[in-house]
Amino acid sequence: MQSTPALDRADSPFHTGEQAVQMRLGVRDAIEPWARQVVRPRLPEQHRRFYGQLPFLVAAARDDKQRPWVTLLVGPPGFVRSPDPAGLQIAAGPLPGDALSGSLVAGAELGLLGIDPETRRRNRVNGTINQAGASGLELEVTQSFGNCPQYITERAWRRVEVQPDQGSVTHGRQLDASMQMWISNADTFFIASGYRDGGDSGDDPTHGMDASHRGGAPGFVTVESETRLVFPDYAGNNHFNTIGNLVMDSRVGLLFVDFEQGSLLQISGNATIDWDSAEVARYPGAQRLVIIDIDRIVRLDDVLPLRWSAPKGSIRSLRLAEKIKESEDVTSFVFTARDGGELADFEAGQYLPIEIRIDGHDQPLKRTYSLSNGPGEGHYRISVKREPLGVVSRHLHDHVEIGEIISSSRPEGEFILQPGGGPVVLISAGIGLTPMVSMLHALARESGGRPVWFVHGARDGAHHPLADEVRQLVAEQPDMGLQVFYSQPRTEDVQGPDYDREGHVSIDQLETMVPALDADFHLCGPNRFLAGLTADLAAHGVPRERIHTETFGPAG
Secondary structure, three states, rough: OOOOHOOOOOOOOHHHHHHHHHHHHOOOOHHHHHHHHEEEOOOHHHHHHHHHHEEEEEEEEEEOOOEEEEEOOOOOOOOOOEEEOOEEEEEEOOOOOOOOOOOOOOOOEEEEEEEEEOOOEEEEEOOOOEEOOOEEEEEEEEEEEEOOOOOOOOOOEEOOOOOOOOEEEEEOOOOOOHHHHHHHOOOOOEEEEOHHHOOOOOOOOOOOOEEEEEOOOOOOOEEEEEOOOEEEEEEOOOOOOHHHHHHHHEEEEEEEEEOOOOEEEEEEEEEEEEEOOOOHHHHOOOEEEEEEEEEEEEEEOOOOOOEEEOOOOOOOEEEEEEEEEOOOOOEEEEEEEEEOOOOOOOOOOOEEEEEOOOOOOOOEEEEEEOOOOOOOOOOEEEEEOOOOHHHHHHHHHHHHOOOOEEEOOOOEOOOOOOOOOOOEEEEEEEEHHHHHHHHHHHHHHOOOOEEEEEEEEEHHHOOOOOOOOHHHHHHHHOOEEEEEEEEOOOOOOEEEOOOOOEEEEEOOHHHHOOHOOOOEEEEEHHHHHHHHHHHHHHHHHOHHEEEEEEEEEOOO
């Protein structure tokens, strides 16, 4: 393959190691033009504001033996400020006993990661310390760029008082039992790496130190022995900053934070990359493995003046695999994991929280959409109605195409199928059918199926999504029935195959389908629809605990 002009070291934001990894993995030509737009030699205004709001920074640097370490610099919001786009002033330094104590001096290279676990924003900035003293340090920026919120576990922080004699410091070269447990339970760690060609390459902005974040489900880091760790490297932004550094210089630093106790576990060692052995397949979604052989350990207990809440769930990047027009105003979006790994399963009826970045909005816009596919299928499907004034729904319909990436957290929601073997009635109106279709899939898979009625009301055939899918599911199950109501059928809508009755879902029709209304009723639709039908069911003797509802408003 002919090389592109982007491989010119003088122009590229990537050094030799990063470029080599990108070429090895076939992403070099695609990532270079994009990176030139987002990797900047200065701080954008929104990044400058962001750093000023943080109570801590992740910092990567080398000690006097040139070993890389990573730590936290902490202070009240405002302890970091940006006097101009080319610099940061940080009114803090390493805590006493920290592996980097005495190392953040003028001339030292420093990699910083600004990360807010509560909003899952993160930005990276690398540079050189041009001034350091008792009051803190000043950083001259050489590179700045944002990162997606992939695998960031949501946590809220609070300040606490720490007495000078409260903490303790331990040094070692092997992981004891408590350290091994700490690492095995971690869902987050930070990693320091760096590269400098021949030890001194002037002011090349592609060289220096880098601080990065890694996250996953608890247990994603494997403790192989007292001196060896293994962690999976998932698909990311294709910059390969950390991996590119380690290809050129295997020295590495890791930091594990005890967010509840305010403790730090610092590790320095050497990294080996397992690109494609059989071991990689043991980690679902892993693109490669990184093996860490530990050289030095510093443990600081109860030292941070910060504590964080229990984890609320990590963000996941999803790739749009299919986009299917279901009706005049509803489109289905089928998502798979961006990294190829397994997605968290869900219960029929739950919704998917997503985040969409849209031009003109400083923050990602958050929405929740009911999942319309069955659990256990290995992907997520949301079926979204295009609202005329809905910013996100219009963006999904009009601009999000196959292959694009969105962010989501794990499925949530308490509107789920109730356990038991008795009859079930699924009743929906409009776009309220989406969780009902998921429930129908789940019920169709049950062994010894229970009696099920699927009842849906739509305006007409043009506004009736997933109709064929529902009809087929019901036709395949002897214990399932279907009733469709069109309030304003068109001439081309044929009563029988398309719909059963003209008008709206009513209690009178339900009584003819379900003897004595003896069933669990699941209802989803607009407030007015739910209020009327819930009152009618209760008035006809259905216990409130057997009526389960979910409302919805415009998708936004």
